[in-house]
Amino acid sequence: MLHILFLFSLILSSSSISNAADFCVADLMAAEGPAGFPCKAAAKVTADDFVYTALAKSGNTTNIISAAVSPAFVAQFPGVNGLGISIARLDLAPGGVIPFHTHPGASELLLCLHGHILAGFVSSANKVYIKKVGKGEIMVFPQGLLHFQVNAGKNSATAFVSFSSPDPGLQILDYALFGNDLPSKLVETVTFLDDAQVKKLKGVLGGTG
Incomplete structure (x- = not known):
């Protein structure tokens, strides 16, 4: 009987912890640790912490790669802290390219909004997987593998890419x-x-x- 009561108390305890931690909006004024940012005080959290509007605008593609990446990672969107997700917008002018790069902390899912994007990745066995995706089509890039995106059409292309981490990390091979x-x-x-x-x-x- 004592064992049953003990297990029941553990269940109640874990349940209350879970309910108390529905979210952890990042306190960007504090130092980031291995587990991410500490939580913003609950009394200071508002609905605005869970909304990010910057991705409604296209990025500036006037640069060496004729492309722009607009991230909504934890540093820009504190509401995703601890939730295991984030997103970014890709804008590719004609001839635009997102060079070979990796995200050591997350897998990536690309959704093409308009235009055509030639995308691909290289496995650890050096096998290449390339596909042209169009409006409404998606492609996934496994965590840590080198991958790229190229505008495959004559007009601008736009995509959203989601990640399995609020802070996926980035390393561009060329740089x-x-x-x-x-x-x-x-x-x-x-x-x-x-x-x-x-x-x-x-x-x-x-x-x-």
Whole structure:
């Protein structure tokens, strides 16, 4: 009987904890830890914390990649903190490209809103999966794998990409190789590119060394 009462008390306890933690709106003024941001005081949470309107506007595609990524991750949208989700908007002008990149913390689901997008990823076995998606079509990119998106049409294309984390992380391959102070000689050694190519790419992407 005592065992039953003990288990019952545990169930009630866990239930009350669950009810007390319906959400954890991020306190962006506090330091982020391994488990994310601490919760904003419940008394200060409002409906506005669960609404984000910036994705209604297209991003600025006047740049080197003719594309824009507008994120609604925890840093922009505190309401997703702790919920295991986030989203971003992709705008690709004609010729636009989202270069090879990875999200170490999340899988990604792309939904094409209009236009046509050629997208793909490379598995850890170096097998390539490429598909052109159009309006209303979706494609998934497994967590941590290199992937890309390219405008495959003559007009602008727009997509929304959702993630299985409020903070999926991002590393762009081109910038990892050519957008920092990694010595050119070392880049040449690990990529088999010649000196002129490496220095040209470093100049384009802001790298030194």
